[in-house]
Amino acid sequence: MKNLDRALWEALDRRNPKRFPRFRRKGEGDSLRYPDPLQIRLDLSARDKDGRIVLPRIFLPKVGWVKVRLSRQIAGEIKNTTVTCKAGRWAVSIQTETDVPEPERRTSPEIGLDLGVVSFATLSDGTRLHPDPAILSAMKRAEDRLRWEQRKLSRKCRKGPKSRNFAQQKLRVARAHEKLSDMRRDFFQKTSTAMSETQAVVYIEDLKIRNMTRSARGTKDAPGKNVRQKSGLNRSILSQGWGTFLSLLESKLARRGGRLVRVDPRNTSRTCAACGHVSPENRPDQATFRCVVCDHADHADVNAAKNILRAGHARCACSEAKTSESAA
Ligand SMILES: [Zn+2]
Structure with a gap:
């Protein structure tokens, strides 16, 4: 509801309107947000029963403890936590709040x-x-790979009992897209x-x-x-x-x-x-x-x-x- 609210306000903004929100399809930009930071717990020094440090983990309501790989240090107070799934990979974004000093104005170089x-x-x-x-050239290869997977997708049956092949191939296409966009x-x-x-x-x-x-x-x-x-x-x-x-x-x-x-x-x-x-x-x-x-x-x-x-x-x-x- 929060996302819809924001999307509508932005679409109806007279000065700088954004695209009007579309109905969502299952599997397209799936995500869920935990707006209450009190429900989230982050354990950065999780240890196994022998006392060895294992991957840090995060507690998500209804899901439980999940191991995470941190892409950066988490600084400040946790505000929002969003879980997304893109091309079969799960990610959690943690929004935090910190005081940042006003930078000094620079005009050169x-x-x-x-x-x-x-x-x-x-x-x-x-x-x-x-x-x-x-x-x-790695990007070029990734792009060729994407084309190849897309061509394979176009030959797969979309409907009927065999559509599983289509779903699998679709995931491969999505991964190829992700790879290229990551680069x-x-x-x-x-x-x-x-x-x-x-x-x-x-x-x-x-x-x-x-x-x-x-x-x-x-x-x-x-x-x-x-x-x-x-x-x-x-x-x-x-x-x-x-x-x-x-x-x-x-x-x-x-x-x-x-x-x-x-x-x-x-x-x-x-x-x-x-x-x-x-x-x-x-x-x-x-x-x-x-x-x-x-x-x-x-x-x-x-x-x-x-x-x-x-x-x-x-x-x-x-x-x-x-x-x-x-x-x-
Ligand atoms: Zn001249």
């Missing part, structure tokens, strides 16, 4: 970030954020943590506007053979995670006193970062940037990231000027 198709993202200092080749999440978590530690303000393109203005970017001006292949790989494996990555980055930056600033993406890929000349001819192909006026050459994504940094600077300077005016 600053950097521009361009979300790309060939590289996952490029920074204005020239760094490319991309999974290691080994990890990328993706791992990359996003590590990359966003590293960035939030080294940067204070990160400027990015506003994705909502970007989708409208630059949707044809990879295909329209990509004559290279490998580019298309690579971009296809990337699109399926990583690009669907841009939103996830950015929200992780945003919250991690905020926790350390920095922030994520969205800027208008217009012309960021066609402007020369050295002289400011705007022309589509500056981009002879997907990967290179060469200014037709000043002959400045750079990698196209690095050039775009530099423009994003500059646009962000301009925007921040503007809003600061406005606030000081109104203060005066």
